[in-house]
Amino acid sequence: MVSVQWFPGHMHATQKALRERLKSTDVIIELLDARLPGSSANPLLAQLIGDRPTLKILNKEDLADPVRTVQWLAHYNAQPRTRAIALHAHTPGPARTLMAECRRLAPHRGGMVKPLRVLIAGIPNVGKSTLINTLLGKRAAKAADEPGVTRQEQRIVLADDVYLYDTPGLLWPKIIVPESGDWLAASGAVGRNAFDEEAVALALLRALQADYPALLEARYRLGLAQAALAALPDHELLAAIGRKRGALLPGGRIDPHKAAEAVLADFRAGAIGRITLETPHTFAAWLHAAQAAEAQRQALRQGRRTARQDATPQAAPSKPSTRSSP
Numbered sequence: 001m002v003s004v005q006w007f008p009g010h011m012h013a014t015q016k017a018l019r020e021r022l023k024s025t026d027v028i029i030e031l032l033d034a035r036l037p038g039s040s041a042n043p044l045l046a047q048l049i050g051d052r053p054t055l056k057i058l059n060k061e062d063l064a065d066p067v068r069t070v071q072w073l074a075h076y077n078a079q080p081r082t083r084a085i086a087l088h089a090h091t092p093g094p095a096r097t098l099m100a101e102c103r104r105l106a107p108h109r110g111g112m113v114k115p116l117r118v119l120i121a122g123i124p125n126v127g128k129s130t131l132i133n134t135l136l137g138k139r140a141a142k143a144a145d146e147p148g149v150t151r152q153e154q155r156i157v158l159a160d161d162v163y164l165y166d167t168p169g170l171l172w173p174k175i176i177v178p179e180s181g182d183w184l185a186a187s188g189a190v191g192r193n194a195f196d197e198e199a200v201a202l203a204l205l206r207a208l209q210a211d212y213p214a215l216l217e218a219r220y221r222l223g224l225a226q227a228a229l230a231a232l233p234d235h236e237l238l239a240a241i242g243r244k245r246g247a248l249l250p251g252g253r254i255d256p257h258k259a260a261e262a263v264l265a266d267f268r269a270g271a272i273g274r275i276t277l278e279t280p281h282t283f284a285a286w287l288h289a290a291q292a293a294e295a296q297r298q299a300l301r302q303g304r305r306t307a308r309q310d311a312t313p314q315a316a317p318s319k320p321s322t323r324s325s326p
C-alpha cells in the first residue's frame with residue numbers, strides 16, 4: 001500500500017467554494033477513471049453531493065476492460081437519481097451525449113430563463129480538460145491540478161441554456177482503502193514524488209497476475225504458461241519484465257526501479273491491454289475491510305488517549321487546569 005500525500009492546504013478553500021457552487025447546481029458530473037471507478041470516486045464529493053442528480057462518467061473506457069465497464073455502469077445506473085455512461089474523452093460524438101443525459105436528470109431545467117447548471121468534478125488526470133476541450137471542439141489545453149496550483153472556477157457555455165462549471169480538482173484528506181492508494185498512483189492521478197513506484201508496480205503486477213495473466217504474457221513474452229506466470233513471486237515477475245525491457249544497472253544487474261517505471265508507463269498507456277483493477281463487488285469488499293480497520297484504529301487511539309488521561313495525576317485543586325478531567 002502506498003502512503004499518498006496529496007491534500008494541500010488550499011483544498012479547504014476549494015471545498016468551501018464547491019459547497020457554495022453546489023447551492024445553485026442542477027446536475028453534478030462526476031468524472032471517474034473507468035479502470036478504477038470506485039477508487040477514483042471522491043468520498044468527500046459524495047458527502048457534498050448528497051442526493052443531487054448525478055451523471056457518472058467512466059472516462060478512459062478505451063483503456064478499461066469492457067466486461068467490467070458494463071458491470072460498473074449497471075451498478076451506478078441502479079442508484080437513485082444517477083445515470084452512468086462510459087466515454088473516451090477524445091471522441092466528440094459520444095462526449096456530446098452527456099448533455100442529453102444531464103437534461104434527463106433535470107427535466108425541470110432548460111431554456112434561457114432556467115438554464116441547466118452543471119458542475120463537473122474529478123480527480124487530477126482523469127481527463128476533465130480533455131473532455132471539456134472535446135465538448136468545445138478545441139485542442140487540449142492542460143489546466144494544472146498540481147498541488148499548490150490554485151485554479152479559479154470557470155463557466156463554460158455548452159449550449160444557450162446549458163452552463164458547465166469547472167471546479168478546481170478536489171482531493172480528499174485520507175485514502176483509507178489501501179488498494180485505492182495503489183491504483184490512484186498507478187493510474188497517474190498522484191504526482192510521482194508522492195509514492196514509491198516499485199511498491200505500486202508490485203501491487204499492480206499482483207492484480208494483473210490474478211486477473212489478466214494472458215495480457216501480461218502477451219505484452220512481455222516471458223515464455224510462461226498462465227498458471228506459472230500467476231504463481232510467480234511479484235519481485236521475480238518484476239525482475240523478469242526488467243530483463244525483457246532492458247532495465248539494467250551498470251554491471252548488468254536488473255534495476256527494479258526502472259522496471260517499475262516501465263510497468264507503470266505501460267499500464268498508463270494501455271500497452272498491457274484493456275484493464276480494470278476493481279469490480280463493484282471487490283471494491284465494496286475492500287471498502288468494508290478498510291472502514292472496519294479504520295474504526296479499529298480510531299478505537300485504539302481513543303483507548304490510548306483515555307489511558308493517558310487516567311494515568312495523569314490530578315492537578316492540585318487550588319491550581320487552574322486547562323486539561324479536562326477524565
Ligand code: G4P
Pocket residue numbers: 059060061062063087088089090122123124125126127128129130131140142143145
Ligand atoms: P485532467 O484535466 O482531468 O487533469 O486530465 P487531462 O484532460 O489533462 O487528461 C490527462 C491525460 O489523460 C492526458 O494524457 C489525456 O490525453 C488522457 N486522457 C483523457 N481522457 C482520456 C480517454 O478517454 N482515453 C485515453 N486513452 N486517454 C485520455 P497526457 O498523456 O497527460 O497528455 P496528452 O498526451 O494527451 O497531451
